[in-house]
Amino acid sequence: xxxPNRKRGGNCSGGSSRENRSNNNNMDAWEENTMAILxxxxxxxxxxxxxxxxxxxxxxxxxxxxxEPSTAPSWRMFDAVFQILVDCNSLELAMASYQLLTxxxxxxxxxxxxxxxxxxxxxxxxxxxxxxxxxWSPFNLASGGERTAKDSCSLFDSVRFSTLIEDMxxxxxxxxxxxxxxxxxxxxxxxxxxxxxxxxxxPRLTVYxxxxxxxxxxxxxxxxxxxxxxxNFKSLVRxxxxxxxxxxxxxxxxxxxxxxxSEDTCSQSSQDCDVGLSIAVSELEKETCVAIxxxxxxxxxxxxxxxxxxxxxxxxxxxxxxxPILEIVVDELTYNRDSLPPFLVVFxxxxxxxxxxxxxFSKYVTKSSxxxxxxxxxxxxxxxxxxxxxxxxxxxTKNIVKRVTSGAAQLLLAHAFQxxxxxxxxxxxxxxxxxxxxxxxxxxxxxxxxxxRNLRKTDEGLEITSFAKEALFAAAMVxxxxx
Amino acid sequence: xxxxxxxxQEDQLVRTPLRPTNTNKRSKVIGLDDLLTDYYEEKNxxxxxxxxxxxxxxxxxxxxxxxxxxxxxxxxxxxxxDCEKQVNEMSAEEEIPLWGxxxxxxxxxxxxxxxxxxxxxxxxxxxxxxDLMSVFHLNEEQxxxxxxxxxxxxxLCKLAFISGFVEDSTATWVFNxxxxxxxxxxxxxxCEFWCNILLSKDEADKPLxxxxxxxxxxxxxxALVTYGYLFDTSITRSSLSQEVHTDKPEGPPENISSWxxxxxxxxxxxxxxxxxxxxxxxxxxxxxxxFSLDRELQGLLFIINECxxxxxxxxxxxxxxxxCKRVAKSLAFRTPKDLNCLRxxxxxxxxxxxxxxxxxQIALQLLTLRFDTKVNDYKEILEVLMSVNVKDKDxxxxxxxxxxxxVENFFLFHHLGEExxxxxxxxxxxxxxxxxxxxxxxxxxxxxxxxxxxxxxLQTTVERSC
Numbered sequence: 001x002x003x004p005n006r007k008r009g010g011n012c013s014g015g016s017s018r019e020n021r022s023n024n025n026n027m028d029a030w031e032e033n034t035m036a037i038l039x040x041x042x043x044x045x046x047x048x049x050x051x052x053x054x055x056x057x058x059x060x061x062x063x064x065x066x067x068e069p070s071t072a073p074s075w076r077m078f079d080a081v082f083q084i085l086v087d088c089n090s091l092e093l094a095m096a097s098y099q100l101l102t103x104x105x106x107x108x109x110x111x112x113x114x115x116x117x118x119x120x121x122x123x124x125x126x127x128x129x130x131x132x133x134x135x136w137s138p139f140n141l142a143s144g145g146e147r148t149a150k151d152s153c154s155l156f157d158s159v160r161f162s163t164l165i166e167d168m169x170x171x172x173x174x175x176x177x178x179x180x181x182x183x184x185x186x187x188x189x190x191x192x193x194x195x196x197x198x199x200x201x202x203p204r205l206t207v208y209x210x211x212x213x214x215x216x217x218x219x220x221x222x223x224x225x226x227x228x229x230x231x232n233f234k235s236l237v238r239x240x241x242x243x244x245x246x247x248x249x250x251x252x253x254x255x256x257x258x259x260x261x262s263e264d265t266c267s268q269s270s271q272d273c274d275v276g277l278s279i280a281v282s283e284l285e286k287e288t289c290v291a292i293x294x295x296x297x298x299x300x301x302x303x304x305x306x307x308x309x310x311x312x313x314x315x316x317x318x319x320x321x322x323x324p325i326l327e328i329v330v331d332e333l334t335y336n337r338d339s340l341p342p343f344l345v346v347f348x349x350x351x352x353x354x355x356x357x358x359x360x361f362s363k364y365v366t367k368s369s370x371x372x373x374x375x376x377x378x379x380x381x382x383x384x385x386x387x388x389x390x391x392x393x394x395x396x397t398k399n400i401v402k403r404v405t406s407g408a409a410q411l412l413l414a415h416a417f418q419x420x421x422x423x424x425x426x427x428x429x430x431x432x433x434x435x436x437x438x439x440x441x442x443x444x445x446x447x448x449x450x451x452x453r454n455l456r457k458t459d460e461g462l463e464i465t466s467f468a469k470e471a472l473f474a475a476a477m478v479x480x481x482x483x
Numbered sequence: 484x485x486x487x488x489x490x491x492q493e494d495q496l497v498r499t500p501l502r503p504t505n506t507n508k509r510s511k512v513i514g515l516d517d518l519l520t521d522y523y524e525e526k527n528x529x530x531x532x533x534x535x536x537x538x539x540x541x542x543x544x545x546x547x548x549x550x551x552x553x554x555x556x557x558x559x560x561x562x563x564x565d566c567e568k569q570v571n572e573m574s575a576e577e578e579i580p581l582w583g584x585x586x587x588x589x590x591x592x593x594x595x596x597x598x599x600x601x602x603x604x605x606x607x608x609x610x611x612x613x614d615l616m617s618v619f620h621l622n623e624e625q626x627x628x629x630x631x632x633x634x635x636x637x638x639l640c641k642l643a644f645i646s647g648f649v650e651d652s653t654a655t656w657v658f659n660x661x662x663x664x665x666x667x668x669x670x671x672x673x674c675e676f677w678c679n680i681l682l683s684k685d686e687a688d689k690p691l692x693x694x695x696x697x698x699x700x701x702x703x704x705x706a707l708v709t710y711g712y713l714f715d716t717s718i719t720r721s722s723l724s725q726e727v728h729t730d731k732p733e734g735p736p737e738n739i740s741s742w743x744x745x746x747x748x749x750x751x752x753x754x755x756x757x758x759x760x761x762x763x764x765x766x767x768x769x770x771x772x773x774f775s776l777d778r779e780l781q782g783l784l785f786i787i788n789e790c791x792x793x794x795x796x797x798x799x800x801x802x803x804x805x806x807c808k809r810v811a812k813s814l815a816f817r818t819p820k821d822l823n824c825l826r827x828x829x830x831x832x833x834x835x836x837x838x839x840x841x842x843x844q845i846a847l848q849l850l851t852l853r854f855d856t857k858v859n860d861y862k863e864i865l866e867v868l869m870s871v872n873v874k875d876k877d878x879x880x881x882x883x884x885x886x887x888x889x890v891e892n893f894f895l896f897h898h899l900g901e902e903x904x905x906x907x908x909x910x911x912x913x914x915x916x917x918x919x920x921x922x923x924x925x926x927x928x929x930x931x932x933x934x935x936x937x938x939x940x941l942q943t944t945v946e947r948s949c
Contacts, residue, residue, distance in 0.1 A: 033939060051932070
């Protein structure tokens, strides 16, 4: 580990003129000392290596988060922390490294919006986007950039990112596990990467909306990551969907009581007991579903911005072309109709859920006779009110049910209504989705109820699902409370 | 090959200086080997002679070879036995258990979560939705199961937001489902419901839903008792298994993560004082921190930490100093005196001043509890540490390691005021002792850990104070 004779003294050189250099020296010495904790030379068993890694994480935490003034870890140290998460040798190390990385990201942001003090610009409310070039990132997307392949072997590029998701799909499809901890590691890793993508994209989007500067989004990690030719975006989206459809459920024994009685829990020999892993996995499954939805949401926001930039002529051929994620999702749901119900149940992000349903539905509505480029784009103008209008009379309903089937129709109506209800009480969300509604709350509720009456009229034997019944009940309650 | 080749003979100058050195070297190597073989042969002869003499002294030279053979065997087996004994002793000394402490014992039977006043539930009154009931047969699955459907499919939450209030009977029903239902889906949606309702606010920072009934400390504690939380940590694992109700499962049910999350949400509402008093929040903070010792709950570390942070913010600036000390003290009492001490300190994730203070206080309280001699403050602790002789054969390195880490944590986050420099000076002296007086070849367990840790802390302390 640390050689006590090394680096003693010599770091105390001060003087204002040399302050900068001495800071650098301090940084170097600190990096050297801290990295030395991980030095695995000498006589060490696996428990020692494990302890050393924990020690290292703790040392980084106390220097970079706890002490005053604190300094960001060097790239080498960041790499090492990330490597511990990637290796994922034990639950303890995985959780500790994930937590540390998350907290470091909070403290040392890579991208943020700075409201300028300049009164002139602040009156416009335009903030400046600050991109911290020196900040470490788990993504290595620059081709032949500063970071060579050698010192960034554990960092993620497009290929590794899609491999990670493929591994997650495999884990979900697996029937038995030898090493549950690897699955745990992948789920944590994915969550962390999605958080990094979000922290990078959101401030860029905020400034883009004010300035329409496409370059900001073009340089976002998400755009570069997905724009790579090495990545098969369509299969990546499909993989994510298949994880969502299974609710990320892993086939591991999760009967805690059974696990506890089958073995003398937490025996000394094993670092992680089965019960601990099982509790961890069931928590991570929920969080991964949220993370995948977050990932979809980010890509959808990016796609919308891209389309807008295209229309303003801000993009060029160099920007490349990628299918919008919404199209892929809707296509996938159209071709695999069985996946529609479970997908709608698990996908709860209201704004984009409504968007997906409207797009899906618009595929079945008679297109205007002249299909010019323009009218094709018209499908963007679909509203919830418009969708409900297709069920306004018995004749209309009969017409549409022929194409959509009554089962799918009630499913889509009920889920669209739920998404709408979620949007209604969120003032921020509703503002960005008003153009998708097209009616008042009570109008929507009334049309929903009459839509179901018409569905019943056209198909006497139609069995209303319990979800749809609950939707009707909710609509009736809303009408009663808000006359 | 020994003979010079034709062309070599022609060039005497090249050949002559080379050959002698070559031969010298070769003969030297052979000489060493010879010496060794000679030495072993000699030794063998000696042993042989000795055994011969031994056997001769006892008996006549019959079965002479056999005797010496047996003697050798006996010596060998004795030697092996001794080695084995030594190794066993060494490993017994090194066996230091990993951290890990059961904070949950046997569960008690979970109470029923049935909706008691379902007939009076305003929400389900048939008159409320007119003829829809009959048209769509909504009344088929009346009562609780319909309500469960509303909850699981997230309608109940939407309805609460639309109407702006939740009936008391429904509120308690959902809360009980969250705490006690063994149906995973129901339990998770119930938790989602409560977190959404508690955390919702409009632009004016006012809650969107007015509640007549709030979750309370006593309900949460009742749940904890049911989960089998060991309030009294003197109950050991062995005495646990002797308890009567062994048919009840051990360890917490899955609802524990909902329990943690809802406390987190309760602390983040506009007026958390309406839910917890100061002493209740202290107790909760202590319990939540205590959870981090259970290996079964490792996977929940992230939400445990979130909850700790929300609880820490609960206190006002004036209250915090006293409360922090109280929490630290009671946590230190609950923590076993082994590696768990380090785990409990390191699980306080330091992101702000308050969490630093908590970490430092816990370290101090653990230190004062660990020293047999009564110490009251850090100065006395340092004095005791300085009296430790690391060269001593019986020096307990494991204990020393724990002190080292605890004192480090105490110093990192503590504002010592004017005496700071004196304290740091003593501290550095102690660190120097550890790092220079323990040799790198000291194989005793934790000796190298103490040495390495001390030298690392020394480096960072010196750098920081420059």
